[in-house]
Amino acid sequence: MKKILAFAGSTSSTSINKQLAIFAAQNLRNTAFEVIDLRDFSLPIYSEDEEKENGLPEDAKKFSALFDEYDGFIVSLAEHNSSYTAAFKNIYDWGSRVEGNVFRDKPLLLMAASPGARGGISVLEAGIARFSRMGAKELVSFSFPNFYDNFKEEKVINQGLLDVLLKKTQAFEDFVNQ
Numbered sequence: 001m002k003k004i005l006a007f008a009g010s011t012s013s014t015s016i017n018k019q020l021a022i023f024a025a026q027n028l029r030n031t032a033f034e035v036i037d038l039r040d041f042s043l044p045i046y047s048e049d050e051e052k053e054n055g056l057p058e059d060a061k062k063f064s065a066l067f068d069e070y071d072g073f074i075v076s077l078a079e080h081n082s083s084y085t086a087a088f089k090n091i092y093d094w095g096s097r098v099e100g101n102v103f104r105d106k107p108l109l110l111m112a113a114s115p116g117a118r119g120g121i122s123v124l125e126a127g128i129a130r131f132s133r134m135g136a137k138e139l140v141s142f143s144f145p146n147f148y149d150n151f152k153e154e155k156v157i158n159q160g161l162l163d164v165l166l167k168k169t170q171a172f173e174d175f176v177n178q
Contacts, residue, residue, distance in 0.1 A: 002071040003032040009088030010078035017076035060094035072107040072176035082122035103135035109172035119145030138175035
């Protein structure tokens with residue numbers, strides 16, 4: 001059975017994006033999944049000087065190696081000031097130093113959730129533009145607005161959003177299992 005890795009681009013213990021990533025993964029029909037938490041990786045802020053002086057941190061290597069073990073990825077990005085969170089950007093930068101083809105030419109379901117009406121669309125657009133050049137193939141995207149109105153008791157309660165998410169999740173899973 002194929003397996004995917006799911007995570008949020010956030011280190012918040014109450015991350016709405018982690019909740020969305022888990023929910024999407026739980027709706028896979030024929031694919032196993034595992035969830036990781038970015039808080040499990042401790043990395044210095046990326047800089048060329050840091051890399052030259054100390055090499056690649058073990059947690060950067062550990063994070064990057066995960067991308068070899070899975071057949072696809074569900075990533076839900078938190079949006080801070082219309083961009084990635086600092087924690088995600090840092091681990092992504094370190095990971096790209098280990099392996100430039102970050103997503104290893106594998107399918108990606110890229111999502112963003114926010115409490116506002118735009119649903120993290122700015123960070124989603126940034127991710128779509130960047131990740132497709134970093135090895136994300138068959139990239140499927142989904143924006144989830146007004147999280148606290150539309151997600152209750154660990155599930156999507158807005159039927160329209162649920163229908164779209166399930167359709168996107170199925171398309172992603174079809175790519176993974178080709």
